[in-house]
Amino acid sequence: MASPTRIVLASSSRYRQQLISQLGIQAECHAPNIDETSLNTEKPAETALRLARQKAAHVATQHKDALVIGSDQVADLDGIALGKPGDRDRTIEQLQACSGKTLHFHTGLCLINSQSGRQQNCVETFTVYFRPLTTDQITRYVDNEPAFDCAGGFKMEGLGISLFERLSGDDPNTLIGLPLIRLVDFLTKEGYALP
Secondary structure (H helix, E strand, O other): OOOOOEEEEOOOOHHHHHHHHOOOOOOEEOOOOOOOOOOOOOOHHHHHHHHHHHHHHHHHOOOOOEEEEEEEEEEEEOOEEEOOOOOHHHHHHHHHHHOOOEEEEEEEEEEEEOOOOOEEEEEEEEEEEEOOOOHHHHHHHHHHOOOOOOOOOOOOOOHHHHHEEEEEOOOOHHHHOOOHHHHHHHHHHOOOOOO
């Protein structure tokens, strides 16, 4: 049986859509509409993997001839999950909490071949080491690059890079929300030929 050639991204994230397009893939995008609440017993990395699997599985039921990609990211500060701040004040609070600390981004990835039922999944972690930041530095950053829809309150691919002492991980795309290196591995195992 030939592997599906359709790619469906179980996400409405513009960041993930931009990342997958870097691979030359014209993916269909469908919001999974699942409850993304973390469970009390879960660690942040476990939440990221569970939600990536649920997103892919939900969308795969609607597309029986596709390779369906689910991904979810949880920012982890001292074992506590940080969500998207949503507004200026919460963004400033998150960055103040991160100042001088280490923030781990756990990104769950799941690829489901909805034709065969085969599932591949993993969690990739990317670590950000923040500089000690003053309130003035944080406020200037937020006013110049409001990242209200990004966990941690910054965009690494923009001015956010100025907030860090260093970064650590296998794939910087993981920090943006989709580990492309691992995704290419998964697609290759499914026989999908990249452009």
